[in-house]
Amino acid sequence: MTFWARGLLAVAALAALGAAALAQRAEYPERTITVIVPFPPGGASDITARLVASKLTERLKQTVVIDNRAGANGGLGAVAMKQAPADGYTLLVGSIGVFAINPVLYKNLRYDPQKDFDLLSQLVRTPNVLVASPSFPASTVAELIAYLKKSPGKVTFASSGTGSSDHLTAALFWQKTGTSGIHVPYKGGGPAINDLIAGHANVSFQNLGAISQHVKSGKLKALAVTSEGRAAALPDVPSMGQAGVTDLVVYSWQSAAAPRGLPAAVRAKLEAEFAASATAPDIKAKFEAIGFDVVASNGAEFAKFLDGEIARWRTVVETGGITAE
Numbered sequence: 001m002t003f004w005a006r007g008l009l010a011v012a013a014l015a016a017l018g019a020a021a022l023a024q025r026a027e028y029p030e031r032t033i034t035v036i037v038p039f040p041p042g043g044a045s046d047i048t049a050r051l052v053a054s055k056l057t058e059r060l061k062q063t064v065v066i067d068n069r070a071g072a073n074g075g076l077g078a079v080a081m082k083q084a085p086a087d088g089y090t091l092l093v094g095s096i097g098v099f100a101i102n103p104v105l106y107k108n109l110r111y112d113p114q115k116d117f118d119l120l121s122q123l124v125r126t127p128n129v130l131v132a133s134p135s136f137p138a139s140t141v142a143e144l145i146a147y148l149k150k151s152p153g154k155v156t157f158a159s160s161g162t163g164s165s166d167h168l169t170a171a172l173f174w175q176k177t178g179t180s181g182i183h184v185p186y187k188g189g190g191p192a193i194n195d196l197i198a199g200h201a202n203v204s205f206q207n208l209g210a211i212s213q214h215v216k217s218g219k220l221k222a223l224a225v226t227s228e229g230r231a232a233a234l235p236d237v238p239s240m241g242q243a244g245v246t247d248l249v250v251y252s253w254q255s256a257a258a259p260r261g262l263p264a265a266v267r268a269k270l271e272a273e274f275a276a277s278a279t280a281p282d283i284k285a286k287f288e289a290i291g292f293d294v295v296a297s298n299g300a301e302f303a304k305f306l307d308g309e310i311a312r313w314r315t316v317v318e319t320g321g322i323t324a325e
Contacts, residue, residue: 028088028263028265028266028269029060029062029088029089030062031062031089032062032063032064032065032089033056033060033062033063033064033065033088033089033090033091034064034065034066034067034089034090034091035049035053035064035065035066035067035091035092035093035256036067036069036077036080036081036090036091036092036093037049037066037067037068037069037077037092037093037094038069038070038071038074038075038076038077038078038092038094038098039068039070039074039077039094039095040068040070040188041068042190043188043189044095044126044207044209044210044252044254045074045093045094045095045098045254046066046068047290048093048123048124048254048287048292049066049093049254050066051283051286051287052093052123052256052274052277052278052283053065053066054283055276055277055278055280055282055283056273056274056277059273059276059277060273073097073098073102073105073106073161073162073163073164073324074094074095074097074098074102075098075102075106075109075110075111077092077094077098078092078094078098078102078111078113079110079111081117081257081258081259082110082111082116082117082259082260083259084259085259086118086258086259086260086261086262087262087263087266088258088262088263088266088267088269088270090258090259091120091256091257091258091270092117092256092257092258093123093254093255093256094254094255094257095165095252095253095254095255096165096251096252096253096254096309097163097164097165098113099113099255099257099306099309100113100306100309100310100313101163101164101165101168101313101317102163103310104310104313104314104317104318105162105163105317105322105323105324106163106324113257113306114303114306114307114310115260116259116260117257117258117259117260118257118258118259118260118261118262118267118299119255119257119299119302119303119306120255120256120257120258120267120270120271120274120299120302121255121256121271121274121275121278121295121296121297121298121299121302122253122254122255122295122296122297122301122302122305122306123253123254123255123256123274123278123294123295123296124253124254124278124287124292124293124294124295125251125252125253125254125292125293125295126207126208126209126251126252126253126291126292126293127208127225127226127227127231127250127251127252128165128166128169128205128206128207128208128225128226128250128251128252129205129206129207129208129211129212129215129222129224129225129226129231129234129237130144130173130203130204130205130222130223130224130225130226130240131196131203131204131205131206131211131214131215131220131221131222131223132144132196132202132203132204132220132221132223133196133197133198133199133201133202133203133220133221134197134199134218134219134220134221135199136199136202136203136221138203138223139221139223140223140243141223141224141238141240141243141244141245142243142244144203144223145177145179148177148179148180148181149178149179152179152180153180153181153182154182155181155182155202155203156181156182156184156201156202156203157170157181157182157183157184157201157202157203157204157205158184158186158192158193158195158196158201158202158203158204159183159184159185159186159192159204159205160185160186160187160188160189160192160206161185161186161187161188162183162185162324163324164185164189165205165207165250165252166189166192166204166205166206166207166252167183167185167322168313168316168317168322169205169226169248169250170183170204170205171183171316171317171320171322172248172250172316173205173245173248174320175316175319175320176245176246176247176248177245181202181203184201189206189207189210190210192204192206193206193210193211193214193220196220197214197219197220203223205226205250207252207291208225208231208233208234208291209233209290209291209292212233212234212291215234215237216234222234222237223237223243224237224238224239224240224242224243224245225237225238225239225240226239226240226248226249226250226251227239227249227251228241228249229242230242231291233291251293253295255302256270256274258270267299271298271299274296275296275297275298276296278294278295278296279294279296
């Protein structure tokens with residue numbers, strides 16, 4: 001074979017490899033996708049991921065599996081996702097804590113969501129609800145503020161953990177009202193709610209979906225919601241603004257991301273598919289039934305939103321002198 005013939009064969013082989021690579025990329029996904037949830041099963045991130053994954057599996061015609069990797073307030077799972085190949089086969093669905101609070105609370109965090117992640121979508125959001133044990137004397141926000149000022153350092157505020165949205169919402173409430181309370185972190189929202197119901201803790205800011213049934217059954221008292229207006233699930237409960245505390249609008253939210261550096265076509269497809277899955281009528285109805293509003297933003301919208309959230313919670317953390325316990 002002549003030198004030129006060998007050269008032509010080499011060029012043809014390279015062209016074939018290039019075409020195969022392009023075809024492979026165009027066929028994404030061609031195998032199972034793993035979605036890391038950096039918390040135990042049963043929480044808001046896990047519920048969100050499983051609902052959306054069920055529709056992604058249907059739409060992409062590939063299995064989407066959930067991998068719960070709890071620890072370090074979501075940090076272990078976030079690092080695992082960061083270190084995965086940026087090929088679209090390892091993703092993350094996490095909370096406000098993972099994306100916006102950990103970066104301002106932990107000094108030696110091993111990931112930076114703004115630098116290490118390709119942000120895909122803010123999927124859903126839900127307000128927090130200020131709830132109290134039935135035996136607690138205050139039944140309105142005004143009564144709670146008066147009680148806190150009369151009895152400083154005596155009222156316990158339960159949370160699902162240091163750095164959670166319910167913890168920092170309590171800190172923001174104290175800053176806005178000139179009051180203070182005793183923060184009692186639990187290992188998850190479930191134990192905190194159980195102690196509230198039993199009267200072992202006084203008050204808490206908990207996700208709407210987690211406490212709406214307890215409020216309706218009378219096991220907890222709802223004083224206010226942190227949404228702009230009243231929540232459809234609790235129409236008789238005022239918003240914080242209506243209760244007299246201005247500029248205290250807080251939503252806990254769940255979002256999707258991937259390791260930084262996805263191929264552009266894969267990233268665009270994932271953004272579109274996450275949004276379409278969250279807004280599918282059957283999935284949206286399930287979210288709304290448990291108190292979630294579907295957002296389904298694109299990556300650019302999520303990035304802009306995240307910038308504001310990080311700045312906001314940095315101010316709360318610095319003003320309150322909050323540290324990871």
